[in-house]
Amino acid sequence: MGYDFSAIEQKWQKRWEDEHVFEAKEDYSMPKFYALIEFPYPSGAGMHVGHIKAYSGLEVISRKRRMQGYNVLYPIGFDAFGLPTENYAIKTGIHPREVTDRNIKKFTSQLKRVGFSFDWTRVIDTTDEDYYKWTQWIFRKMFDHGLVFRAKTLVNYCPSCKVVLSNEDSQGGKCDICHSDVVQKSKDVWYLRITEYADKLLNGLDSVDYLPYIRLQQENWIGRSEGAFVNFALAGTDDIIRIYTTRCDTMFGATFMVIAPEHPLIDKHRDMIRNISAVEAYRAECAKKTEFERTQLVKDKTGVILDGLYAVNPATGKNIPVYISDYVMMGYGTGAIMAVPAHDERDYDFAKKFGIDIIEVIKGGNIEEGAYTGDGEMVNSGFLNGIQTKKEAIARMLEFLKEKGLGEKGVQYKMKDWAFNRQRYWGEPIPIIHCPHCGMVGVPYEELPLRLPEVKDFAPGVGGESPLASIDYFVNCKCPKCGGDAKRETDTMPQWAGSSWYFLRYCDPHNDKEFASKEALKYWLPVDWYNGGMEHVTRHMIYSRFWHRFLYDIGEVPTAEPYAKRTAQGLILGPDGEKMSKSKGNVVDPNDVVDEYGADVLRVYVLFMGDYASTAPWSENGVKGCKRFLDRIYGLTSMLCDGDEFSKKLEMSFHRTIKKVSEDIETMKFNTAIAALMTLLNEIYDAKTINRAEMKAFLTLLSPFAPHISEELWENIGGEGMLANGKWIDFDESKTVADTVEIPVQINGKLRGTVVVPADADKDTAIAAANADEKIKGYLDGHTVVKEIFVPGRMINIVIK
RNA sequence: GCGGGCGUGGCGGAAUGGCAGACGCGCUAGAUUUAGGAUCUAGUGUUUUCAACGUGCAGGUUCAAGUCCUGUCGCCCGCACCA
Numbered sequence A: 001m002g003y004d005f006s007a008i009e010q011k012w013q014k015r016w017e018d019e020h021v022f023e024a025k026e027d028y029s030m031p032k033f034y035a036l037i038e039f040p041y042p043s044g045a046g047m048h049v050g051h052i053k054a055y056s057g058l059e060v061i062s063r064k065r066r067m068q069g070y071n072v073l074y075p076i077g078f079d080a081f082g083l084p085t086e087n088y089a090i091k092t093g094i095h096p097r098e099v100t101d102r103n104i105k106k107f108t109s110q111l112k113r114v115g116f117s118f119d120w121t122r123v124i125d126t127t128d129e130d131y132y133k134w135t136q137w138i139f140r141k142m143f144d145h146g147l148v149f150r151a152k153t154l155v156n157y158c159p160s161c162k163v164v165l166s167n168e169d170s171q172g173g174k175c176d177i178c179h180s181d182v183v184q185k186s187k188d189v190w191y192l193r194i195t196e197y198a199d200k201l202l203n204g205l206d207s208v209d210y211l212p213y214i215r216l217q218q219e220n221w222i223g224r225s226e227g228a229f230v231n232f233a234l235a236g237t238d239d240i241i242r243i244y245t246t247r248c249d250t251m252f253g254a255t256f257m258v259i260a261p262e263h264p265l266i267d268k269h270r271d272m273i274r275n276i277s278a279v280e281a282y283r284a285e286c287a288k289k290t291e292f293e294r295t296q297l298v299k300d301k302t303g304v305i306l307d308g309l310y311a312v313n314p315a316t317g318k319n320i321p322v323y324i325s326d327y328v329m330m331g332y333g334t335g336a337i338m339a340v341p342a343h344d345e346r347d348y349d350f351a352k353k354f355g356i357d358i359i360e361v362i363k364g365g366n367i368e369e370g371a372y373t374g375d376g377e378m379v380n381s382g383f384l385n386g387i388q389t390k391k392e393a394i395a396r397m398l399e400f401l402k403e404k405g406l407g408e409k410g411v412q413y414k415m416k417d418w419a420f421n422r423q424r425y426w427g428e429p430i431p432i433i434h435c436p437h438c439g440m441v442g443v444p445y446e447e448l449p450l451r452l453p454e455v456k457d458f459a460p461g462v463g464g465e466s467p468l469a470s471i472d473y474f475v476n477c478k479c480p481k482c483g484g485d486a487k488r489e490t491d492t493m494p495q496w497a498g499s500s501w502y503f504l505r506y507c508d509p510h511n512d513k514e515f516a517s518k519e520a521l522k523y524w525l526p527v528d529w530y531n532g533g534m535e536h537v538t539r540h541m542i543y544s545r546f547w548h549r550f551l552y553d554i555g556e557v558p559t560a561e562p563y564a565k566r567t568a569q570g571l572i573l574g575p576d577g578e579k580m581s582k583s584k585g586n587v588v589d590p591n592d593v594v595d596e597y598g599a600d601v602l603r604v605y606v607l608f609m610g611d612y613a614s615t616a617p618w619s620e621n622g623v624k625g626c627k628r629f630l631d632r633i634y635g636l637t638s639m640l641c642d643g644d645e646f647s648k649k650l651e652m653s654f655h656r657t658i659k660k661v662s663e664d665i666e667t668m669k670f671n672t673a674i675a676a677l678m679t680l681l682n683e684i685y686d687a688k689t690i691n692r693a694e695m696k697a698f699l700t701l702l703s704p705f706a707p708h709i710s711e712e713l714w715e716n717i718g719g720e721g722m723l724a725n726g727k728w729i730d731f732d733e734s735k736t737v738a739d740t741v742e743i744p745v746q747i748n749g750k751l752r753g754t755v756v757v758p759a760d761a762d763k764d765t766a767i768a769a770a771n772a773d774e775k776i777k778g779y780l781d782g783h784t785v786v787k788e789i790f791v792p793g794r795m796i797n798i799v800i801k
Numbered sequence B: 001g002c003g004g005g006c007g008u009g010g011c012g013g014a015a016u017g018g019c020a021g022a023c024g025c026g027c028u029a030g031a032u033u034u035a036g037g038a039u040c041u042a043g044u045g046u047u048u049u050c051a052a053c054g055u056g057c058a059g060g061u062u063c064a065a066g067u068c069c070u071g072u073c074g075c076c077c078g079c080a081c082c083a
Helices: A005-018 A049-067 A083-092 A096-114 A129-144 A167-173 A194-207 A212-222 A248-253 A264-268 A276-288 A345-354 A390-404 A518-524 A540-553 A590-597 A599-608 A620-639 A648-666 A670-687 A692-702 A707-716 A763-772 A774-780
Strands: A032-037 A071-073 A148-158 A163-165 A183-192 A225-234 A240-245 A256-259 A304-312 A319-324 A336-339 A407-412 A432-435 A439-442 A476-478 A485-488 A529-532 A565-568 A740-747 A750-758 A785-791 A795-800
Touching: A005 A096, A005 A599, A005 A707, A032 A049, A032 A518, A049 A071, A049 A096, A049 A529, A049 A590, A049 A599, A049 A648, A049 A670, A083 A096, A096 A590, A096 A599, A129 A148, A129 A439, A129 A540, A163 A183, A194 A212, A194 A540, A212 A540, A212 A565, A225 A248, A225 A390, A240 A256, A240 A336, A248 A390, A256 A345, A276 A304, A276 A319, A336 A345, A390 A407, A590 A599, A590 A620, A599 A620, A599 A670, A599 A707, A620 A670, A620 A692, A620 A707, A648 A670, A648 A692, A670 A692, A692 A707, A740 A774, A750 A763, A750 A774, A763 A774, A763 A785, A763 A795, A774 A795
Parallel strands: A032 A071, A032 A529, A256 A319, A529 A565, A740 A795
Antiparallel strands: A148 A163, A148 A183, A225 A240, A225 A304, A225 A407, A256 A336, A304 A319, A432 A439, A432 A485, A476 A485, A740 A750, A785 A795
16 A cells, blocks of 8 residues: 655645644733743754654644644754864864754754644744843843852863863763763863752742652752751861761761861861871872762772861760861862761771771661661760650750750752853853953843854864963953953853753744743743653753743743643664664664655654653564554545444444543553554454544544644545644543443452443342353352452452352 | 662553553464565464463462562662762
C-alpha cells in the first residue's frame, strides 16, 4: 500500500503556515495555554531524534488544546550563544554570527519538516541584539539591586577552553564542554548572588506542580540544612573558631577540631604554630589538588596538627587540639568543624589515624568498630545525660549555647553563588564599566544593547582574557558617572544567561520598549506546562526560576514562579542500546527518517516507542510498524460508507477509545494512546467497514500525533475546514460500558471459567449465573461454600472447603 | 556512602489489589508474487495436549498480589568528605 507522504506533508505544512493556524491569538479574553519546550542550541550537527521526542510531547498536548478552544502559545527559538559555535569559528575563521545563522536556518527547516505546530512568528534568537539588549537590561537591574558582585576566589578553570566554569559546569572535575580536567585558579570573577534566593527557590516549590523526582533534585541542589553556629575559643588568644554543625547534641564528644587548609586563622596565628613548615607543606599539597580530587570520599584521611593551638570545647571546658585537613572545605559552612569521632564517620576515620580520643556520647553503637550516627540515650554529656532523643538534646544544647552567648541556630545551603562570566567572545557583553574614581558603574540603560564589537580573532588571549580585551575602542570609554577615562568590562555572560528569561520574551517578542508588555505577561504567565530534559532540572531550571523571582520582586512580572508544571522526557538510545554518539556511529538522523517514512511516522514512533519519561533504544523495525499503522489508516478510505453517527457495532469501541486517548494525552501516556488507536483500527478492519462519522472521529483523535495524514484524509472525505482548527471530540461515559459483560469466575482464587451477566448485575444474579455454569458446578460439587466475593462488573470468587 | 527509580515473553513495553503479557516488533505456517520486497490470513509465555507453572529471589498480608508489607540480589539515575 503506502501513500505519497512527502507531497501530503509539504502540502499541509504550507496550508497551515499560509492560514496562520498555529499563531497565538492576541485575544486575551480566551482561555490560554502556554506550552514550553527547552529551545535548542543550534549546533552544527543539526537536529537529533531526542529533540523530536522532546517537542512531540507538548506538541500533541498543544494540538489537542487548540481543538478544545484554548488560545495556545507553543513557541520556539534558539539558544545560540555558546562555546561550540565559537570553537568552530576559531577553527575555521568563519564569524560566529555566520555560523549561528547557518545553523538556525538548518534547524528551522528541519523543525518545519516535522510539522510541529510552533508559532514561528515569535521565534527568538538569544544572540540577536534586540534580544540580548534585555538580557543585559535584567543583569543591570540585578546589579542595581546588589545581586551582582565581583570576588577573587579559586575558580574552576578549563585550560583547554581557557574559560572559568561554574560548579555546575564542572561536575565531576571535568569541563562540561570539552570534558578535559578542570583545575583550580585564583581569579577575579563575576557572581550573581543566587544564595540570597535559596529560601525563595526552595519554598516556591510548594506552589508548583513538578514531577516529584524533579522537585527532589532541586531541593537537593539547594541543599538546605538546619543546625547551629558555635564559637570555640582559641586558647591563649582573643580569637574564636566559628563552626557550623547539624549535631550540636554531640558536643560533649568533640575531641578535636578541623579547619580547612585555606582557613585565615592559620596565617593569623602562625607564630603560635610550632610545626608551621609541615603545615605549609600540607597546604601546598592541597592547593595542587583539583576540586574533584578533594571531594572524593576517601577513607584514608590526611591532615596535620596545628601544634601549639588549642580550642576550648564550650560544653566540657577542656582544651582540644586543632588540625587542618582537606576533608573540610572552605566553601561550606565556616570552613571549620568540631570533630566528634564517636558519631561521625569522617571524624572517626581521622581520629583512628591520628590516635585521637573517641568518646561515646550516644548509646546504641559500638565505638570500637565505627561511628554511630543513630539516635539513642545521651551519656558522658553533663547536663544532657539521660535525654533519649536527638531532637531534644539539640534543643537543650541550643538553649545552653544561647544562654552563654556561644552560639545560635543557623541555616546552611549547598548551593553556591553563581559564577557569572566567560572570557570569551560569543556571549552577551557584561554591561559594566570600571572607573578609577567611581568603581564599577553600570552601562546606562539607554545605551543598551551593548553590542558585541567586531574582532578578527575569536581565540581567547594567552592570559585567559576575553578577545574583547584587545579591542581598544571597546575597552576605553568614559565613565557614565564622572565622565573620566574608564575601562569597559570585557568578560561576557555564560551560556545560561539567555535561557534564564526567554519564556518571558515569547509573550511579546517584538516589543522594543520593554522585554514584554505587562498585559502580555499578565495574560500568558505562568507557563502552564514546561517539558524538557532531566539534565536541565537543576541548572537551567534553578537559574531561570531565580531570574524570574527577582523580576517578580521588583514588580516586572506578575507571578512568583515561571513554570506551573514541569515534566521530563526520557532519552533515546541508539539501536545498540548505547547512548547515541558520533564516535559510536549509532546516531539516528531525524531527516533520514522523514525522507524514508515521513514526518507523521517519525512523530508517532517517538511517542509510541515506550513510556515517554523512560529511556528507550531506537528500533528501525519499530519505525516500520508505525509506518504500517499509518498505511493501514490511509487504506480506510476504500471501506468508507455513509453514516452520520457511530454504527452499533463500533459505537462502544469509539467511545472507549475517545476516552482513553483523551485521558492518556493529559498524563503523557502517549504510547498507550497510540496503542488504543491501533486496537480500534484493527476492530475497524475486522468490521470491514467504516462510516463517515467514525472516520471523522478517528482522524480527530489521530491528528495531534499524525497531523498531515489526518488533514489529507479529512479533506478527502469532505470534512469541514481544517482539522487543525477543528473541534476535539467528546465521549459519552454511558456508552463506554457494554450491556453484558463476561466476567471471570474464580474458585479459591483460581480462574475456573467465565460467565456472561448484565453489566449492572447484582451479586445474587451473578452468583446464580456462576452456579448455573456446568464447569463451575463440577468444581463446587462435594464442597462447602465458605464465602462468595463479587466485584460488580469485574469478577466472582467462590471460596470453598 | 546518601537519596530516588526500576527488575514482566525472543525484543520495546501494557495492566484503578480483580482473566498477566494490551499494542507494536520479531518469529512460524499459509495465501499472493517469476523471485526478492510489500501485502493479506492464522498462530505465537513455558512445559507433554486435558492441566500445571509463570512478573529477579525468599517470606508475609489478602477471598484475590506484577501491584501492598518485610528482607535480599541486580541494574539505572541523581548528589557526593555538606560538617
